[in-house]
Amino acid sequence: MADNSNHGSATVHEPAVDNNNNKWKMPLLVFFNDARNVFKMDSIGKELLGIAFPAALAVAADPIASLIDTAFIGHLGPVELAAAGVSITLFNQASRITIFPLVSITTSFVAEEETLKNITANKVAQDDDQSNEDIEKGFPKKNLASLANSSSSADVDVKDSFKKSSDDMSENNADTDSSLKIDNHLTHDTKTNASSTDKSSTKSNKKKRKQIASASTALIFGTILGLIQAALLIFAAKPLLLLMGAKPGYPMLILARKYLKLRALGSPAVLLALSMQGIFRGFKDTKTPLYVIVLGYSLNVALDPLLIFHFKLGLTGAAIAHVVSQYLMALALFLILLRRVDLKPPSIKDLQIFRFLKNGGLLMLRVIAVTFCVTFAASLATRLGPISMAAFQTCQQVWITSSLIADGLAVSIQAVLACSFAEKDYVKIKAAAARVLQMTFVMGVGLALVVGIGLYFGAGVFSKTASVLQLVRIGLPFVAATQPINALAFVFDGVNYGASDFTYAATSLVLVSIVSVGIEYAMYKMKGFVGIWMALSIYMALRMLAGIWRMGTGTGPWRFLRQ
Template sequence: MGMVLPVKLKKGKDIPSASTAMVFGLVLGLLQTLFLVFGAKILLLVMGVKPNSPMMKPALKYLTLRSMGAPAVLLSLAMQGIFRGFKDTKTPLYATVVGDVTNIILDPIFIFVLRLGVSGAAIAHVLSQYLITLILLCQLVKQVKLLPFHIKDLQFGRFLKNGVMLMGRVIAVTFCVTLSASMAARLGPTPMAAFQICLQVWLTSSLLADGLAVAGQAILACAFAEKDYEKVAAVAVRVLQMSFVMGMGLAVVVGVGLHFGSGIFSKDAAVLRLISIGVVFVAVTQPINSLAFVCDGVNFGSSDFAYTAYSMILVGGASIASIFLLSKSNGFIGIWVALTIYMVLRAFAGIWRMVTGTGPWRFLRTPL
């Protein structure tokens, strides 16, 4: 999972913060690749994949190949953050759609025509990520000078301050989801297959709310910079209302779609039976997930990085404990109950800051 540093920018020839974001993205991407390549087998063992498991060999191939795309993923995320600073959400959307469509086209070619199997899926994904990065880079160089003449112009101090806090948050989020997958893997191949299908639908549908979060984040950042608190309050309320409505709609679409369309993902009766259980949690949590994602965008728009980091670490700690306890006692259902608790706590933490009128939201306790 990548990290995006939201920045407020004006289009120009020389923007040090843009260059700094690119440098951080590239360095972190290379480090992530090295970590995943040399630690792939250890990571899979930690995830619960046993050495003699039939999942070990294909999982090892897939993880190793996918890791090659880490620099592209983090570079593209950094550039998406830069475009957000320009209030340009169309360019990242265009690049992402082109990359995803390319991935969809290449998947069956590499997997079935060239008979590369799991390796083909990983290669298709990596190529699509580099295509997204290339498109974004070509558009970005038309607007800014990415490399300043002096290294001292790079704003490493500023980025490290906020970056370390956000990195802690990303680690907490990633660990919760990874641990839940690990617990599912320990239950066996069938529960793992059903869990991964439900998880991918759960995350994909929930991330649709991220588009609303990005829009709210950009508008709020400008409103805070201009100290237009009336606009801040109006935008925050509106995006939260819209996120809940979106979540309700997603609950119906995902619930009905996964209930009747689960056969697209698997023909195994045991897997389908577990999916029918997981779909309840996937659908019911959609409004909560939408609120959680949009709350993140709202708090990022207020530059409240410290709170979002510390609150997520606390939420992550409580969620990790619930994943361990509930997966041991209730298996597949327990994992989904724990993930529901995780998203409820995440949404609560995001809303709490605004409701209590603390931090950058102190103005809510005084008449506008």
């Protein structure tokens, strides 16, 4: 790799091209690059885990809070619990479709834009330092020469004026000394002024907030999408709940409709908070959102018993507790963000509206494809009867929950790669991508053991029915064995987003989902419950292979691996 310093002080590594030997370089081998260092806590390892660990905790905070929320609601009765369950499922699906694409592209765009601004700022600072050095070393000497010339002229004039004076020589010497004193005084003033200007400019730069146009754009989209989601869930609550399976005229529908409308009021806060999480992730800061999220959900859990039982608001109290905590989280993140970013863009032209719409639309299509594929599998399990559906739900919940850890690594590699691609630091791109995928595989193997043993001995926590437990143990090998595959598939999403390869990420998954839906139906017909899990395992394997193919063949943003 050859170094290129055309982008300021950042070290930029351009791929060297061998014109004499332009053979296939086997990009597939990148996955085994420095594999022995997978556990090494060097700068790359520390950076990846430093971002991943808080991100994973932040992602896990929401389902944990929802679980506690559900436990409080469960004490109200089965009807209230069912009403809250169907409403929360509908709300979460709507939020996922609207906000997931926005968070993903915001992380990449903010990381990329901040990196480019830092490169520019470093270049300007470097040029300023060079100018100051030139002033200190060259400009005073030129001043001395010029002042010396003018001093010589002055000497001639003095001599002419005082030719008749007997102390001519002494006057001339005095004048020369005076000239040199003036020159020294001017030189000192120049240096002092330059030094004071440097200090004041440094202080002002420290105080100056960053102007990241993509952050402003993300907040605009988050607000608009939040208002649209709120309006949709409020005005279409009944037909949406009927579509989810709620029966007309039943008490559950009445309670669910009321609860969903109240939860919908918090949609703008939810989407704004999530979009700000994407901005902080772009800054490689996952700790700030984690602190705010933990405090926000702690407030939610504290308000639940107070509003549900003490003030006897029931299901309404649970909804109010959630909405209040969401708005406080959004406000806290916004105030912290204001201290770091100037959210007012220089002009409307600086907002990346079209870029957000294009890439956000692609990822929205991707989310819909994923949601349809998994939902279709659940619908097939439902057709097999309540016993099969209960077993499928148990296996699926464990299957999905275990992926939360992989999400932390996906966030970290997305932020690191987005910055590195902006810098064109191909050495770091290759090292970071290889390291995170190796970490993911090791983590996936560990999860396979934990999930396999845990589900085998702990299935009784989810059900006491023998027939359900029997089916859970049949599905267990698929749930456990696919953990490394699932983890790699999710982290490859972060790799694609970090490379801003949104088109490939969307189109490849849409194709994978179309093929997988066909496989799900065929396997369901042939093997029933086992067939559904075989099909889901194939689906996740295809997702993982799509990621391997892109990097392993050195196509798209990974072309440099072939040079």
